[in-house]
Amino acid sequence: MDNTIKPLVELNIDKYNINPSFSQLSNIIQNQLIEIENFFQKYTKEQIKLSELLKNQKINLAKVCISTTIPRSSVYNSPNVLKKYINERINEIEKNDLFDIKKAQKNSEDYELLKKYIEHIKIQIIETDIFELKIQELEKEIKDLNHINKQYAFENATLRNENENIKFQLVNKKSNVINFNNHSQ
Structure with a gap:
């Protein structure tokens, strides 16, 4: 068992960032680590057996x-x-449900449902952001068009005033035009 456990302990020591390395540890600590890993291996095997047994306990x-x-x-x-x-x-x-089998299944189903719900919410958020950007663009365009309309309205009012002034001047101005029809008689 030492031949398979020792490399596993060395790997775990590296993985867990434990210093010093396995080879630098005393023989007593090395043996204790191997004994601890033996326990974990047996424990894990028992859990796997129980899991398989539970699956077959319908x-x-x-x-x-x-x-x-x-x-x-x-x-x-x-x-x-x-x-x-x-x-x-x-x-x-x-x-x-002594072993919470149905609870675990329900949790798994709930988890999948929540994942789908979160994906749906993400899509809605993205779509909302896109709509907000479009709204901002359209609001800016409306603001620009309102500004242009105000300019046109101001130009229109100015031209009307000029037109009214010209009409007023024409009506009130004495004509220098001589009507030839009246003088030939």
């Missing part, structure tokens, strides 16, 4: 019949007592 009517040596036919022939009892107990046990 309880159902067939498993109850096999484990109790009660024939399935007896259970199906007594649907109001045996079958109902088994199904109700299975539901109750699954509802208790």
